[in-house]
Amino acid sequence: MSEKKFSKKHEWVSLDGEVATVGITKHATEMLGDIVFVEVPDAGKAVEKEGQAAVVESTKAASDVYSPISGEVTEGNKAIADDPGSVNTDPEGASWFFKLKIKDKSEYDSLMSKDEYDKFCKENPN
Amino acid sequence: MEVQKTALYNYHKNLGAKFVPFAGYEMPIQYKDGIVKEHISTRKHAGFFDVSHMGQFFLEGDETLVEALEKIIPADLKNLKINHSKYSFLLNNEGGIIDDLIITRTEKGFCIILNAACKENDIKQISQFLTKNHKHLLNNNLSLIALQGPKSVEILEKLIPGVANLKFMTGNNFDYEGEKIYVTRSGYTGEDGFEISISNKKVEKLIDYLISSEVKPIGLGARDTLRLEAGLCLYGHDLNEKINPVEANLKWAIAKKRKEIGGFNGWEKIKNLLANGSEKIRVGIKPDGKVIARENTKIFSSDNIEIGVVTSGTFGPSVNAPVAMGYVKRKFSEIGTSIQLEVRGKKYGGKISDLPFYKKSYVK
Numbered sequence: 087m088s089e090k091k092f093s094k095k096h097e098w099v100s101l102d103g104e105v106a107t108v109g110i111t112k113h114a115t116e117m118l119g120d121i122v123f124v125e126v127p128d129a130g131k132a133v134e135k136e137g138q139a140a141v142v143e144s145t146k147a148a149s150d151v152y153s154p155i156s157g158e159v160t161e162g163n164k165a166i167a168d169d170p171g172s173v174n175t176d177p178e179g180a181s182w183f184f185k186l187k188i189k190d191k192s193e194y195d196s197l198m199s200k201d202e203y204d205k206f207c208k209e210n211p212n
Numbered sequence: 213m214e215v216q217k218t219a220l221y222n223y224h225k226n227l228g229a230k231f232v233p234f235a236g237y238e239m240p241i242q243y244k245d246g247i248v249k250e251h252i253s254t255r256k257h258a259g260f261f262d263v264s265h266m267g268q269f270f271l272e273g274d275e276t277l278v279e280a281l282e283k284i285i286p287a288d289l290k291n292l293k294i295n296h297s298k299y300s301f302l303l304n305n306e307g308g309i310i311d312d313l314i315i316t317r318t319e320k321g322f323c324i325i326l327n328a329a330c331k332e333n334d335i336k337q338i339s340q341f342l343t344k345n346h347k348h349l350l351n352n353n354l355s356l357i358a359l360q361g362p363k364s365v366e367i368l369e370k371l372i373p374g375v376a377n378l379k380f381m382t383g384n385n386f387d388y389e390g391e392k393i394y395v396t397r398s399g400y401t402g403e404d405g406f407e408i409s410i411s412n413k414k415v416e417k418l419i420d421y422l423i424s425s426e427v428k429p430i431g432l433g434a435r436d437t438l439r440l441e442a443g444l445c446l447y448g449h450d451l452n453e454k455i456n457p458v459e460a461n462l463k464w465a466i467a468k469k470r471k472e473i474g475g476f477n478g479w480e481k482i483k484n485l486l487a488n489g490s491e492k493i494r495v496g497i498k499p500d501g502k503v504i505a506r507e508n509t510k511i512f513s514s515d516n517i518e519i520g521v522v523t524s525g526t527f528g529p530s531v532n533a534p535v536a537m538g539y540v541k542r543k544f545s546e547i548g549t550s551i552q553l554e555v556r557g558k559k560y561g562g563k564i565s566d567l568p569f570y571k572k573s574y575v576k
Contacts, residue, residue, distance in 0.1 A: 119433075120248040122527035123504050123534070141556065143504050145247040145527055146433060170502065 090178070091194055092203035093154035095136070098178055101194055106155055109182040110142065110173070113207050118144040121173045126162030126184050133159060133186060135193050140183045142173065155193045157186035218264040219355050219412035223419060227429050234432060235328035237265040242431040250434035251529040254401060255570075258361030259430035260422050267331030268354050268409060269338075272321040273346035280341040281322065285315065286457070286476045288467035292317045297381045297396055299465050302337055307456040307478025307485070310337055312447050316383055316396060321346075323394075325356070325407075327447045355415040359422065360405035360430075360438070367425045368395075368406055371418075375406060389414050401435070402442025402572050440535055441528045443496060443567030449507060450494065450523045450537055458485035459539065461494040461567075492520060493545045496565035497536040497553070503560045504534045505553040511540055512552040512559065519544045522553070528569055535569045536562075 088101040096114035100107050115121065123143035133139045133153040140151035140162070162184045166173055173181045188194065198206060216237045224231070229240035240262070242250060253259055271277060278289045287300040294317050302310035311330040316323045326334045335350060342348065359368055369376040372386045375395050383396030391411060399405040410418055423429075430438075436446065445451050445460065456478065457463055463471075463486060470476060474483060499505050509522040525536030536553075544551065549564040 119242065119246050120529075122248075123502050125503075143527075145437060145529075146241070148504070148506065167502075 088194075090200060091154075091197035092200065092206075093152070093197055094206060095152050095154070097152060097154045099154050099194060099197060101188070101191075104187050105160060105185055106157065106188050106194065107182045107185050108139070108153060108155070110151060110177055111203070112177050115174050115177045118142065118146070118149065120145050121170045123148075124166045124170045124173060124183070126164070126167055127159045129159055129161055131159040133157065143170075151183055153184075153186065154197055155186070155188055156190065157188040159184050159186045161185045216265070218262055219415055220262045220264065220419065223416055224262065224429065229429070229431065232432070235265055237328060239265060240429070240431040242433045243429050245428065247431070247433035247437060248529045250428060250430045251437050253428045254361045254403060254430055254434065254438060255530050256362070258359060258363040258367055258405070258425075258427045259434070260419065260427050261358040261360065261430050261435055262355070263358050263407070264355040264412075264415075265328035266356055267324075267326035267328065267334065268351045268356060269324045269326055269331070269335060270318070270321065270349045270351055271324070271338075271342075271346060272348075273342075276343065277321055277346050280343070280346060281315075281338070282470070282476060283341045284310075284338060284477050285313075286466040286470045286482075287315060288469050289315070289317070289322070291469075294319060295383050297383060297398060298467075299381075301451075301457060301462075301465070302334055303457075303477040303482075304337075304453055305477050306454075307458075307481040308453040309447075309451045309455055309457065309460065310334065310453055312445060312451055314396075314398065323409075329448060353412055354409050355412050357408045357410065357415065357418060357422075358399050358401075358405060359408065359427065360399045360401040360403045361427075362404060363427075364403070364405040367422070367427060368408075370425075371421050378406075380404075389417060400442070400444055401438035402444070402568055402570055403438075404572070436524075437526050437529055440524050440526055440537065441530055441568065441570035442572075443537070443569060445494070445537075446524055455539075456482060456485060456490070458482060459490040459492055459494065489542055491542060492539045493542050494523075494537060494539055495545050496567040496569060497522065497525070497538055497551070498563050498565040498569070499534045499536065499553055500561040500563070502534060503553070503555050505536045505538075505555060505560075505562065509536070509538075510554045511538055512554065513544055514550045514552065516552070519551070531569045535565075537567070540564070
């Protein structure tokens with residue numbers, strides 16, 4: 087699997103051939119607080135780059151999760167919908183949100199590297 | 213208006229508080245542990261809340277003070293004993309709730325705890341009924357600390373002997389660090405606990421002690437999940453000037469004698485509602501799955517007729533499920549009635565539920 091890339095909306099993407107895995111970053115979970123509800127997309131749903139793809143709710147508020155990359159969803163992670171709290175524990179591992187078949191690899195290439203993302207978070211603490 | 217801070221602002225900062233603007237104050241929404249842990253530690257051990265943004269309004273006067281206050285507050289103030297407290301409201305001419313409050317009889321008069329966002333208007337409304345025989349003071353030199361949770365009594369008794377003898381909704385003066393502080397056994401979390409009125413100068417010392425007794429600081433976030441699980445209303449959300457106590461399912465808070473005799477703002481309207489019932493009524497709501505029905509979520513009947521709206525909704529950490537309150541047409545208010553909740557354009561099932569969602573017995 088390729089290295090993780092990051093969006094300004096605090097999602098991460100990793101790529102395995104044509105299939106991308108998308109989740110939210112640890113930084114995002116720290117900002118959200120305790121996650122108590124997750125809605126993931128069903129297989130077959132078409133998502134646009136920066137389009138709304140999933141929902142995450144903490145005790146404080148509901149937030150949309152955007153797809154940093156366009157394509158067709160192949161799988162939503164039902165495990166996190168059943169156990170939303172697991173997103174706080176392992177956001178960048180087992181608690182991915184959805185997988186999708188990508189259309190355009192250049193969208194992936196244009197995302198931030200880990201270093202760039204860390205720097206972005208530091209400069210935009212909120 | 214400049215944003216205000218409580219005397220404990222820097223203390224909260226050092227405890228790792230995240231602040232939000234609330235009713236004109238910078239208040240902690242949560243600390244390092246986060247809302248769920250704060251909530252659970254309050255239910256299992258004890259937590260403290262800085263509620264100093266709330267108004268501590270003192271009234272003194274001759275025997276006409278009771279008469280004056282009873283025009284706007286539907287409690288039986290005449291028969292309220294010294295050091296006893298009641299949950300009540302300020303009512304407007306339509307019977308709408310201007311604010312909800314706790315009123316305590318003191319030796320010289322009354323103390324009323326008012327919501328922060330409402331306190332200035334409340335004082336204006338109350339003042340209309342006061343005369344030169346009555347004195348009043350919003351005391352900003354006092355902090356107010358709520359200590360809530362099952363261990364509260366054991367912890368506070370060690371510091372302030374005698375508080376364990378207080379019954380729920382009563383209070384008294386106690387000596388602490390060379391000054392008189394006023395402690396009531398009360399709170400807004402569904403737990404046993406106390407509210408401590410103490411000078412801004414001494415409040416840090418009190419908090420030092422609480423922290424040394426492993427009492428966690430609790431922010432507004434967990435205060436909201438705790439009060440909602442306990443089925444308690446939040447003014448500005450579940451209550452407002454257009455909602456009356458009958459609709460709010462709070463008619464128990466109107467004194468029996470006052471229900472018979474009246475003589476308070478909005479009495480004609482409330483009398484009629486007491487006899488005939490209101491069109492809509494506040495209910496508890498339990499969504500079927502994990503979906504959270506937040507404020508303003510529309511409520512539909514099982515056959516798709518819009519019947520009301522959610523006024524508070526969150527995830528209840530002790531119930532381990534989403535919980536909500538809202539107003540529905542009365543014929544749909546029976547416990548167990550199936551409803552639908554429209555969240556992000558989709559309808560999810562739910563049921564009208566008994567309140568509170570979380571039960572605990574108070575010390576009586």
